[in-house]
Amino acid sequence: MSATEYIVRTKDVVKVFTLGEEKLRALDGVNVDIRRGEYISIMGPSGSGKSTLFNAIGGLDKPDSGSVFINDVDMAQLDAGELAYLRCHTIGYIFQTFNLITVMTALENVTLPTIFAGTPTDDGIARGMELLDIVGLGHRYHHKPSQLSGGQQQRVAIARSLANNPSIILADEPTGNLDSKTGEEIIALLRRLNKEQGVTIITATHDYKMVDVSDRVIWIRDGKVEKIENRADIQLSIGGMAGEAEHLAGAAGVDAVG
Amino acid sequence: MTTEATETGRKPKAEGVGGGIKTQINLPWSKAAQIAMNSLKIRFWRSMITGAGIFLGIAFLCFSGSPILISLFQHKLVPGPDLNRQVWLVVMALLVCTVGIMNSMLMSVSERFREIGTMKCLGALNSLIVRLFLIEALFMGFVSSFGGWVLGFFAVFLVRWITLGWAGGVTSLTPGIIAGSLVLSVLIGGALTLIAALLPAQRAAQMPPAAALRTEV
Numbered sequence A: 001m002s003a004t005e006y007i008v009r010t011k012d013v014v015k016v017f018t019l020g021e022e023k024l025r026a027l028d029g030v031n032v033d034i035r036r037g038e039y040i041s042i043m044g045p046s047g048s049g050k051s052t053l054f055n056a057i058g059g060l061d062k063p064d065s066g067s068v069f070i071n072d073v074d075m076a077q078l079d080a081g082e083l084a085y086l087r088c089h090t091i092g093y094i095f096q097t098f099n100l101i102t103v104m105t106a107l108e109n110v111t112l113p114t115i116f117a118g119t120p121t122d123d124g125i126a127r128g129m130e131l132l133d134i135v136g137l138g139h140r141y142h143h144k145p146s147q148l149s150g151g152q153q154q155r156v157a158i159a160r161s162l163a164n165n166p167s168i169i170l171a172d173e174p175t176g177n178l179d180s181k182t183g184e185e186i187i188a189l190l191r192r193l194n195k196e197q198g199v200t201i202i203t204a205t206h207d208y209k210m211v212d213v214s215d216r217v218i219w220i221r222d223g224k225v226e227k228i229e230n231r232a233d234i235q236l237s238i239g240g241m242a243g244e245a246e247h248l249a250g251a252a253g254v255d256a257v258g
Numbered sequence B: 001m002t003t004e005a006t007e008t009g010r011k012p013k014a015e016g017v018g019g020g021i022k023t024q025i026n027l028p029w030s031k032a033a034q035i036a037m038n039s040l041k042i043r044f045w046r047s048m049i050t051g052a053g054i055f056l057g058i059a060f061l062c063f064s065g066s067p068i069l070i071s072l073f074q075h076k077l078v079p080g081p082d083l084n085r086q087v088w089l090v091v092m093a094l095l096v097c098t099v100g101i102m103n104s105m106l107m108s109v110s111e112r113f114r115e116i117g118t119m120k121c122l123g124a125l126n127s128l129i130v131r132l133f134l135i136e137a138l139f140m141g142f143v144s145s146f147g148g149w150v151l152g153f154f155a156v157f158l159v160r161w162i163t164l165g166w167a168g169g170v171t172s173l174t175p176g177i178i179a180g181s182l183v184l185s186v187l188i189g190g191a192l193t194l195i196a197a198l199l200p201a202q203r204a205a206q207m208p209p210a211a212a213l214r215t216e217v
C-alpha cells in the first residue's frame, strides 16, 4: 500500500451519545479505507449512523475513540488552525439541509470559502461565477436561497463545496430533499465532477440511484460496517432503477428506505 | 459542552507525508471589518430591529440619568429624598436597558448559530468568527447608542426648556454636561452590546461545527 493510496481511512471509530441514562453507540468501531478518486456511497437505514460518520470523517465532530486519517494525517492531531485549513481546502461539504446562508445571494454563498482562503475578491467572484455556470445557475447568481428551488439550492451548495478545489467532497444525503428527477441531475453532476476532476466523493444516502454511479457501497447498520460491496458485485445494469431498488433491498436484506 | 482544540495551544504531532501540515491563514482586520459591515448591510432590517432595542434603552437611560449628571456637574449633588428617587430611577433604567440590549443581542446572535457552524465548515477560524461579531457589535453598539443619546438628550433639552425655561433650563446644559452624557451613553451602550454579542458568539465558535449546525432557533 503506497502512502497516499488512501485519502480517507477510519480506524475503530466510536461515537457515543449519552441520552440521559442511556448510552447510544452511534458509531461502534467503524473501519473504512477510501481510495483517492473513488465514488463511495454510504448506505444504511435511518439512524444507522451515516450522518455521525459524515461528521467524523469531515472533522465536524470528534469521535470518542478511534482515529480518522485524511491523507494519512490523524485528524485528532490537528490544531484548530490546521483543522480549519482542512475544512477550507481539502474537504467540500454538502448537507441534506443545504446550509446555505440565507441572507446571502448564490454568488456570495459560493464565494464565501474563497474569502476564508484569502483569495483576492475579484478572483473569488470569478471563481464563484465559473462554479455557478458549472452547476447551471450562472444566470441566478444574484438570487437568495429563498428565491431558489430545493434542487437549485443544492446546486449552489455543490458549487460552494468546490470553491477551493477540494480533493474530497463529503455529501450527507445530497438528494434527500429533492424530487427524483432533480436528484438524478445532482447525482449526474457529482459523477461528472468525480470523473472529470478526480474529486473523491463520499455520500451518505438513502437513494438507490446513487448506487448506480458508485465505485463501492458501504452498508452500515447500528453503527457498524455491515459489508462493503464493489459496484461490479452489485451487478446493476444502468437504468431501470425502479426494479433494481426492490431487488437491492431484498438482496441486501436492509430496510434502507427508512 | 465539548469544544475544539484552541488555536494557540499547539500539540506536538507526527508530520504528515510530504512535509508539514498547512494551517489556515488569519484574515487581516480590514478584511474582517469588510465582511462584518457587509453582514450588517445584507440583514439591514434585522439589524435595525436589534439596533432599535439598544437605541431605546440608551435613550431611556440618558433621559433618566440626566438629573443626576446635571447636579453632579453643577456640584449640587446633595443627599436627600430627591437624590434617592433619582438614583432609584437610574438603577431601574440601567436594568431595563441592560435586559433590553442583552435580549436583542442574544437573540440576534443565537439565530445565527447555524451560520457560525456553516462558516466553520467552510474554513473560518474561531478567532475570525469572534472578530466578525466583535466588529458588528461595536458598530451596532456605538451607532445605536449615539442615536439613543441624541433622542434621550433631546428629550432632556425639551423637558427642561418647557419646565424651567430657556434661561435657567437650557443654558445650564453646559458642553461638559452634553459631552459627559454622550460619553457615558456610548460607553454603556457599546459595552453592553459587546458583552451580549461576544458571550454567545464565542460559545458557538468553540462548538464543533456539527453541534452548531444542529441548533434550532
Ligand SMILES: Nc1ncnc2c1ncn2[C@@H]1O[C@H](COP(=O)(O)OP(=O)(O)OP(=O)(O)O)[C@@H](O)[C@H]1O
Residues within 6 Å of the ligand: A017, A018, A019, A024, A026, A044, A045, A046, A047, A048, A049, A050, A051, A052, A053, B214
Ligand atoms: N446529537 C445527537 N445526540 C444524541 N443522539 C444522536 C445525536 N446525533 C445522532 N444521534 C443518534 O445516533 C444515531 C445515528 O444517527 P445518525 O444521524 O448518524 O443516523 P443516520 O444514519 O444519518 O440517519 P438518517 O438516515 O435518518 O439521517 C441515531 O440513533 C441518533 O438518534
Ligand SMILES: [Mg+2]
Residues within 6 Å of the ligand: A050, A051, A052, A172
Ligand atoms: Mg443522516
